[in-house]
Amino acid sequence: xxxxxxxxxxxxLLLAFGAILMLLPFVWMxxxxxxxxxEVMAMPPVWIPSEWxxxxxxxxxxxxxxxxxxxxSIIVTILSTIGELLTTILAAYAFSKINFYGKGIVFAVLLxxxxxxxxxxxxxxxxxxxxxxxxxxxxxxxxPWIASIFSIFLLRQYFFSVPTELSYAAKVDxxxxxxxxxxxxxxxxxxxxxxxxxxxxxxSWNAFLWPLIVTNxxxxxxxxxxxxxxxxxxxxxxxxxxxxxxxxxxPMLILFFIMQKYIISGVARTGIKG
Amino acid sequence: xxxxxxxxxxxxxxxxLLPALLILIIxxxxxxxxxxxxxxxxxxxxxxxxxxxxxxxxxxAIFQDPNFITxxxxxxxxxxxxxxxxxxxxxGIAVLLNNKIKLAGFFRTIYFLPFVTSVVxxxxxxxxxxxxxxxxxxxxxxxxxxxPIAWLNDPNYxxxxxxxxxxxxxxxxxIIIFLAGLQxxGEQYYLAAKVDxxxxxxxFTNITLPxxxxxxxxxxxxxxINGFKVFDEVFALFNGRPGxxxxxxxxxxxxxxxxxxxxxxxxxxxxxxxxxxxxxxxxIIQLVIGRxxxxxx
Numbered sequence: 001x002x003x004x005x006x007x008x009x010x011x012x013l014l015l016a017f018g019a020i021l022m023l024l025p026f027v028w029m030x031x032x033x034x035x036x037x038x039e040v041m042a043m044p045p046v047w048i049p050s051e052w053x054x055x056x057x058x059x060x061x062x063x064x065x066x067x068x069x070x071x072x073s074i075i076v077t078i079l080s081t082i083g084e085l086l087t088t089i090l091a092a093y094a095f096s097k098i099n100f101y102g103k104g105i106v107f108a109v110l111l112x113x114x115x116x117x118x119x120x121x122x123x124x125x126x127x128x129x130x131x132x133x134x135x136x137x138x139x140x141x142x143x144p145w146i147a148s149i150f151s152i153f154l155l156r157q158y159f160f161s162v163p164t165e166l167s168y169a170a171k172v173d174x175x176x177x178x179x180x181x182x183x184x185x186x187x188x189x190x191x192x193x194x195x196x197x198x199x200x201x202x203x204s205w206n207a208f209l210w211p212l213i214v215t216n217x218x219x220x221x222x223x224x225x226x227x228x229x230x231x232x233x234x235x236x237x238x239x240x241x242x243x244x245x246x247x248x249x250x251p252m253l254i255l256f257f258i259m260q261k262y263i264i265s266g267v268a269r270t271g272i273k274g
Numbered sequence: 275x276x277x278x279x280x281x282x283x284x285x286x287x288x289x290x291l292l293p294a295l296l297i298l299i300i301x302x303x304x305x306x307x308x309x310x311x312x313x314x315x316x317x318x319x320x321x322x323x324x325x326x327x328x329x330x331x332x333x334x335a336i337f338q339d340p341n342f343i344t345x346x347x348x349x350x351x352x353x354x355x356x357x358x359x360x361x362x363x364x365x366g367i368a369v370l371l372n373n374k375i376k377l378a379g380f381f382r383t384i385y386f387l388p389f390v391t392s393v394v395x396x397x398x399x400x401x402x403x404x405x406x407x408x409x410x411x412x413x414x415x416x417x418x419x420x421x422p423i424a425w426l427n428d429p430n431y432x433x434x435x436x437x438x439x440x441x442x443x444x445x446x447x448x449i450i451i452f453l454a455g456l457q458x459x460g461e462q463y464y465l466a467a468k469v470d471x472x473x474x475x476x477x478f479t480n481i482t483l484p485x486x487x488x489x490x491x492x493x494x495x496x497x498x499i500n501g502f503k504v505f506d507e508v509f510a511l512f513n514g515r516p517g518x519x520x521x522x523x524x525x526x527x528x529x530x531x532x533x534x535x536x537x538x539x540x541x542x543x544x545x546x547x548x549x550x551x552x553x554x555x556x557x558i559i560q561l562v563i564g565r566x567x568x569x570x571x
Binding site for chain 2: 007008011012014015018019021022023024025026028029032040041042043044045086087088090091093094095097098099100101102103106109110113115116117119120121122123124125126127128131143144146147149152164177202205206208209213223224225227228231232238241242245248249252253255256257260263264267268269
């Protein structure tokens with residue numbers, strides 16, 4: 001059994017070493033964000049700042065309107081998540097519990113389009129949004145993202161597991177289709193909806209390329225776009241850059257710590273990459 | 275069983291589908307067709323949305339553009355650099371985590387952290403780590419007597435810098451998928467092997483590896499497809515440039531340049547079409563070979 005204990009020890013050692021490497025960039029980011037300019041450039045590096053410069057966060061928010069970016073990101077994230085959940089619930093219900101002409105074809109076409117990478121849609125969508133007069137507006141940031149074929153597909157699978165007899169029983173009791181969906185199906189599918197919602201929140205919060213091309217004015221930038229612009233605005237002040245990066249990263253880390261069960265199981269089950 | 279379709283149920287079905295379908299048709303299906311057509315626009319007036327000429331010139335033009343060739347080559351190198359190392363590391367870590375150790379959940383959480391973070395933000399953090407004078411990486415390399423490397427300014431090191439960061443970012447995702455795959459392997463195989471006196475290495479090569487092969491295949495394809503779409507990392511790591519001397523110019527970055535910096539919508543669409551074809555090939559491989567793999571387990 002000594003051999004077993006030894007191999008367990010080696011396993012722990014390897015895993016701990018890897019974990020340190022994974023955490024190091026975050027530790028370094030937070031540490032730098034609290035340093036004074038002279039400590040930032042110190043060699044060998046200072047790990048724990050001698051005096052924690054919380055005002056770096058304030059300075060960063062004064063150099064660029066991070067408060068505004070933050071609000072924009074929250075608005076875009078919340079609205080596109082709610083929107084996607086609503087369209088997904090309705091569409092998944094149609095695909096799983098209603099039989100109608102053309103269902104197979106519509107579903108097959110939607111599945112087929114999942115093969116096309118989003119980057120291919122970028123240019124025509126930009127033209128569409130500009131024709132609609134939506135450039136540099138919340139509409140452009142939100143509306144194209146309030147429906148997802150992938151989420152519909154996922155929730156449809158989940159809805160299938162709800163026995164159809166249940167809907168007959170509800171109908172006999174005089175419950176309308178919509179009420180049945182809202183009061184029976186949706187509560188039953190809560191775990192799936194939470195997973196879909198969380199993955200959407202993460203994706204939406206971190207989205208970069210689309211917000212980058214459809215916004216021009218500073219007032220409409222989301223956090224990642226604002227942060228990327230900040231690298232030129234802040235110059236080479238790394239303590240400010242790291243403070244700003246922390247502001248972008250931290251909300252998602254907190255969300256992950258609270259909801260990790262749903263996020264990890266969702267990723268394991270679906271194998272999607274945000 | 276569901277009731278038979280009627281005109282009434284069809285109306286109802288489409289009413290439920292309407293909100294999703296409306297958005298998907300405008301922003302998903304129509305742009306696929308439009309993008310395909312746009313790649314043949316050789317003379318296009320964006321401001322008035324008028325096409326003066328169609329043709330195959332764009333396809334000839336981009337394949338004669340040394341930058342596009344560079345972008346294809348760089349993207350290929352990126353995929354070849356990230357995918358094998360990432361799969362090797364994440365499979366190794368998943369196997370270690372699967373050893374019924376305490377704290378497995380804790381380690382899994384840590385390895386997964388980068389997945390939920392903004393690519394732009396972590397790229398900026400990494401650009402600080404790669405700093406040639408005050409960066410953490412060069413400091414650590416200094417312990418081993420390695421001279422400071424200009425990671426982000428030397429064309430020879432820009433791609434390795436991008437690859438290292440991308441491996442770090444994507445590791446947790448792959449680990450989760452591998453863990454799910456490992457948990458599907460029945461305990462009885464290992465017990466039988468232990469009874470027969472098979473060593474840990476033998477058990478790994480003769481049980482784990484073959485039974486995990488569908489997962490390895492799946493992770494490879496997903497990683498390849500995602501690798502071909504790399505953009506945010508490049509943009510943020512090199513501060514809005516495609517690396518020194520185009521050394522980190524990728525296909526999506528090329529599309530972005532043609533489209534957003536040069537307003538060459540036709541050429542950009544053509545490049546996007548080429549990207550689609552590349553990804554489509556891997557998707558087909560996954561569908562065809564993946565199906566064969568499923569019977570294996």
